[in-house]
Amino acid sequence: MVVGMTMETFLQQLINGLSLGSLYALIAIGYTMVYGILRLINFAHGDIFMMAAYFTYFGIAVFFLPWYVTFIITIGLTILLGVTIERVAYRPLRDAPKTSLLISAIGVSFLLENVATYLFSGKPQAFPEFPLLTTPFFIGGLSIQPVSIVIPIVAFILMSALLFMINKTKLGMAMRAVAVDYDTAKLMGIKINGVISSTFAIGSALAAVGAILWCMKYPSVLPLMGVVPGLKCFIAAVIGGIGNVKGAVLGGLILGFSEVLMVAFFPALTGYRDAIAFVILIIILLFLPNGLLGKKQVEKV
Amino acid sequence: MNETQNSLGAYLKLHWKTAVFLVVLLIGIGLADIFVDSYMRRLLNLCAIYVIVSLAMNLVNGFTGQFSLGQAGFMAIGAYTVAIFTVPVESRTAIFYLEPMAPFLANIQLPFVVALILGGLASVVVAFFIGSPCLRLRGDYLAIATLGFSEIIRIVFTNTQSITNGALGIKSIPTISSLWWTYGTALLIIIATILLVYSSYGRAFKSIREDEIAAEAMGVGLFKTKMTSFLIGAFFTGIGGGLFAALLGTVDPKQFYFTLTYNFLLIIVLGGMGSISGTIIASFLVTLGQEALRFLDEPMAFGLDLPIFRPGLRMVVFSFLLMIIVLFYRKGLMGTNELTWDFMAQKFQSIKKKLSRKKTSTEGGGK
Numbered sequence: 001m002v003v004g005m006t007m008e009t010f011l012q013q014l015i016n017g018l019s020l021g022s023l024y025a026l027i028a029i030g031y032t033m034v035y036g037i038l039r040l041i042n043f044a045h046g047d048i049f050m051m052a053a054y055f056t057y058f059g060i061a062v063f064f065l066p067w068y069v070t071f072i073i074t075i076g077l078t079i080l081l082g083v084t085i086e087r088v089a090y091r092p093l094r095d096a097p098k099t100s101l102l103i104s105a106i107g108v109s110f111l112l113e114n115v116a117t118y119l120f121s122g123k124p125q126a127f128p129e130f131p132l133l134t135t136p137f138f139i140g141g142l143s144i145q146p147v148s149i150v151i152p153i154v155a156f157i158l159m160s161a162l163l164f165m166i167n168k169t170k171l172g173m174a175m176r177a178v179a180v181d182y183d184t185a186k187l188m189g190i191k192i193n194g195v196i197s198s199t200f201a202i203g204s205a206l207a208a209v210g211a212i213l214w215c216m217k218y219p220s221v222l223p224l225m226g227v228v229p230g231l232k233c234f235i236a237a238v239i240g241g242i243g244n245v246k247g248a249v250l251g252g253l254i255l256g257f258s259e260v261l262m263v264a265f266f267p268a269l270t271g272y273r274d275a276i277a278f279v280i281l282i283i284i285l286l287f288l289p290n291g292l293l294g295k296k297q298v299e300k301v
Numbered sequence: 302m303n304e305t306q307n308s309l310g311a312y313l314k315l316h317w318k319t320a321v322f323l324v325v326l327l328i329g330i331g332l333a334d335i336f337v338d339s340y341m342r343r344l345l346n347l348c349a350i351y352v353i354v355s356l357a358m359n360l361v362n363g364f365t366g367q368f369s370l371g372q373a374g375f376m377a378i379g380a381y382t383v384a385i386f387t388v389p390v391e392s393r394t395a396i397f398y399l400e401p402m403a404p405f406l407a408n409i410q411l412p413f414v415v416a417l418i419l420g421g422l423a424s425v426v427v428a429f430f431i432g433s434p435c436l437r438l439r440g441d442y443l444a445i446a447t448l449g450f451s452e453i454i455r456i457v458f459t460n461t462q463s464i465t466n467g468a469l470g471i472k473s474i475p476t477i478s479s480l481w482w483t484y485g486t487a488l489l490i491i492i493a494t495i496l497l498v499y500s501s502y503g504r505a506f507k508s509i510r511e512d513e514i515a516a517e518a519m520g521v522g523l524f525k526t527k528m529t530s531f532l533i534g535a536f537f538t539g540i541g542g543g544l545f546a547a548l549l550g551t552v553d554p555k556q557f558y559f560t561l562t563y564n565f566l567l568i569i570v571l572g573g574m575g576s577i578s579g580t581i582i583a584s585f586l587v588t589l590g591q592e593a594l595r596f597l598d599e600p601m602a603f604g605l606d607l608p609i610f611r612p613g614l615r616m617v618v619f620s621f622l623l624m625i626i627v628l629f630y631r632k633g634l635m636g637t638n639e640l641t642w643d644f645m646a647q648k649f650q651s652i653k654k655k656l657s658r659k660k661t662s663t664e665g666g667g668k
Contacts, residue, residue, distance in 0.1 A: 041441050092628055102368055102441065103570055104627045110563050111620040118613030227559075231449055238442070271460040278449040285434040285442055 008141045013264040014257070019148040019217065021256020022155035026210035027233040028240070028248035029162065030203030036179040036243030037199050039098070043105040044085055046230015047112035048204055052078040052211035053127075053221045054120060061128050075208045082204025083197050091193070109230075116223035127219035134216070147216045158209060159249055162202065166245060171198060179243060232277040239284050241294020250292060255280065318642050334480040342478060344592055346548050349483035350541050351584040353490050355568040356577065357537035363574035363637075364498060365530040366510030367436065368444040372565050374451030375424040375535050377557035379542030381458060382420030384471040384552045386411040392473055396466060403463040413475065417543040424539030425532050427454075436527040448559060455554045470553025477547045486544060490537055494577055497533070506530050510575070560616075564591075567623045571633050579635030587619075594618060 027049055034042040055077050059070030089108045093101045133147040166172035174195045177185040186192050214229075215221060236255045240247025255277055263270050284291065313320055333345065354372055361369045390410050393402050401407070411419070431450050435443040458465045465471065477483070497503050505526045508516035517523050546552045564587065572583030597614040626633060638644055 041445060089624065089628065096631060098441075099362070099366065099368060099574065100627055100631050102444065103566065104624070106370075106563065106566065107620060107623040107627055110560070111617070111624055113560075114613060114616040114620045118611070118617050122613070228452065231445065231452065234445055235449070238445075272456060275453045275456055278446070278453050281442075281446060281449065282431075282434050285438060285446070289438050 009264070012142055012144070013260050015142075015144060015148050017257035017260035018253070019151040019256075020260055021253035022152040023210050023214055023217070023252075024229070024233050024236050024256050025159065025249040025252030026155050026206045026213075027229060028236040028252045029159070029245055030207050031234045032237040032240070032242055032245060032248040033175075033199050033203050035237065037175065037182075037196060038090070038101075040090070040101050040105060041234060042203075043102075043230070044089075044108040044112060045203065045207060046226035046228075046233070047109050047116075048078060048082050048085070048226070049207040049211050049214075049229065050116060050221075050223065050226030051081055051112060052204075052208040053215050053225060054116065055208075056212050056215055057125055057127055057221045061125070067130075071212055074212060075205050078204045078208035078211075079201045082200040082207075086197060086200040091196075113223055113227070120223060122223055124220045124222040127215045127221055129219055130216055145217075147213070151213045151217065154209065154213060158206060159245075162206075162245060165202075171195070175199060228274055232274075235277045235281045237291075238281060239291055241291025244291070244293045247291055247293035330480055330484050337480075339478075342480065343548065344589065345480060346477075346483045346544075348585050348588045349480070349487040350544050350548065351565070351568065351588045352487045352581050353483075353544070354538050354541035355565045355572070355580045355584050356490060356494050357534040357541065358565045359569045359572070359574065359577070359580045360494060360497070360506075360537070361530050361534040363569055363576070363580075364503065364510060365506040365527060367527055367531060368441060369447045369531065369534065370444050370559070370562050370566070371428075371431065371447030371451045371535075372538055373557045373559050373561040374447070374454040375428065375538035376542030376545060376561070377451070377454050377458060377552075377554070378424045378427060379417075379420035379539030380546035380552045380557070381465055381471070382423050382539070383413070383416045383543035383546045384474050385464065386416040386419065387413055387475055387547070388471060388473060389475070396472055397463070399467070399469065400462045402466075406464060413477070413547065417540055417547075420543040421536040421539035424535040424542070428532050428535030429528075432528050432531045436531060437524055448562075451557070451559050451562060455557055458557075459554045465554075468554060470551060470555075472551045474546055474550050474552070476550040477544070483544050483548070486540060490540070491577065491581065494537075498577065502526070502529060507575075563620075563623075567619060567626075569633075570623060570626050573633035573635035573637060575637035576633070576635035576639060578640035579633060579638075582634060582640070591615070591619065 027045065030045050030048075031042060034040060034045070052074055055074040056070055059065045059073055060067060065073070085108055089104045090101060093104055130147075133150060134145050136143040136145050138144075166175060174185070174190045175198075177188065177190055178192060178195050182192070185195075232255060233252065236251035237248045238251070239254055240249065240251030258280065259273060259276055262276055263273055334342075337345065354376060358369070358372055361367050385406060386409060388396065388410075390408055393407060427450075431446055432443075435446045459468050461467070498506070505516070505521045508519065508521055509523060509526060513523060549556075568583045568587045569580055571587065572579030572581070594615050597610060597618060598612045600611055
């Protein structure tokens with residue numbers, strides 16, 4: 001199987017892996033930031049991603065808005081959705097047992113999936129192609145879709161901006177403080193609700209960009225499209241060390257590469273493509289439960 | 302001999318209401334089994350299966366506080382085990398027409414009970430492999446790993462054509478129609494759960510739910526206890542899945558989509574996380590409710606062509622219900638209480654008191 005793979009196809013797969021991994025990284029950041037601050041698996045994040053894909057679809061294919069208007073509206077609506085979910089479904093349960101919060105997150109996810117199925121029907125909708133982005137160009141025997149290059153570049157710019165925000169600005173400092181110690185941060189006068197809302201806003205905005213880019217590469221939208229990417233991106237966050245933004249990026253890339261390369265090297269395993277993330281999860285939990293870049297977590301009494 | 306008779310007499314004296322209730326219940330099931338039509342029979346059977354699976358889920362999620370979302374996956378394992386081992390050998394070539402059944406399985410046919418238990422045990426084995434990395438850690442990894450597992454198991458069953466017949470599924474499984482199979486199993490599992498929850502194991506489960514660190518300090522072996530609960534839950538769920546396969550007579554990977562798990566989640570949240578009787582009540586409410594609200598998916602409900610009634614509305618209602626319960630009635634119907642005779646007497650008393658107080662207050666206002 002490995003024989004017969006030329007250098008070109010290998011490079012080609014690497015580029016595919018890079019763009020898929022960058023998409024995973026964009027979504028994984030949303031999981032890791034929310035988990036870092038609220039210690040909550042935001043099950044709805046994958047469905048926020050799905051809704052963003054529908055917003056894009058409606059903007060471009062139904063209302064025929066120019067692409068830049070659609071993108072701005074999509075990002076705006078997705079941020080609104082993410083912040084509203086936090087406000088309505090998570091904030092009232094801030095002091096409730098953690099299980100209730102988790103159930104609420106699952107409930108939101110389930111509700112979004114069902115509402116999307118009800119409103120948009122369960123059938124996949126074809127997303128219009130962008131010839132400019134999908135017509136491949138050739139470099140030395142490699143055929144590359146421009147979108148495969150655009151995705152990592154956009155992702156890289158956004159992640160750098162995010163890291164700058166977290167490390168250099170006041171809001172970022174407040175986020176880090178809340179993540180380290182929720183109660184102390186509160187006592188120090190940090191406006192917890194504002195910090196949490198902005199965390200959800202940032203996570204949702206990245207998921208929206210992820211969804212836009214995703215639709216360019218995989219042009220089809222359906223109500224359950226967020227489930228499997230959502231699960232995988234949470235796993236990516238765990239691989240990198242949950243709560244750590246750089247870790248989420250690293251985890252996303254690892255997952256993207258391993259998925260693409262596994263299918264390339266072992267075509268017989270194509271059917272099991274979605275399974276590899278979970279195999280990696282089990283291995284990581286067994287041997288490196290804090291992830292690659294995570295700190296050891298100590299539970300306090 | 303005399304002594305045991307005495308103690309039995311004393312026991313009956315103490316629990317005569319429960320004994321009468323059980324006898325009435327058994328007669329009720331017997332009568333239903335004779336008189337009920339096939340549609341209602343199927344629905345009642347489904348209720349019993351939902352009781353089994355929800356109870357197993359509540360044991361892990363409600364009593365032990367470990368968030369497992371693998372119910373659909375464990376059910377799939379139980380269901381496929383029953384399907385593979387009970388389909389008559391002579392009809393197998395017709396079912397597996399794309400690719401013949403693997404030779405090591407093709408000629409094995411087991412009695413239903415054996416296949417059912419085998420399905421439960423297969424779930425236990427798989428649960429052990431998921432549980433051993435996840436239950437060692439504090440945190441919510443179990444939720445994501447079990448949800449992931451139930452997706453994987455579907456992928457695996459879709460791809461193992463020669464064992465599970467892939468996406469085509471397995472048809473003509475010998476069906477059960479008598480209510481006794483499902484209700485008998487459900488009763489056994491309810492009794493087993495009650496005995497378990499009120500044993501020292503059950504107390505260890507609850508101590509982990511309340512406070513892991515305190516439980517560990519008191520000498521509860523965290524990993525072992527969580528694992529016990531998780532494995533028992535998986536066993537019951539596998540059995541539930543086996544009954545499900547035998548009820549429907551056909552299995553295919555699509556039946557075990559992870560959204561199936563959310564039904565059970567709704568049930569245990571509605572009934573009360575940590576209440577056996579609450580789970581049983583909620584299982585009936587949700588199963589019958591889902592059937593009763595089917596008209597929401599029909600475009601022509603109420604004889605009018607209302608555009609809001611179309612496929613999917615029913616599930617929107619149910620997911621909305623889940624949100625409402627979690628946000629506003631977090632304890633569900635029963636909280637962690639049980640519907641015992643004492644509990645009912647207490648409720649009755651408090652309602653009576655409230656009514657009489659209202660009466661006096663209105664009388665006072667009149668003067």
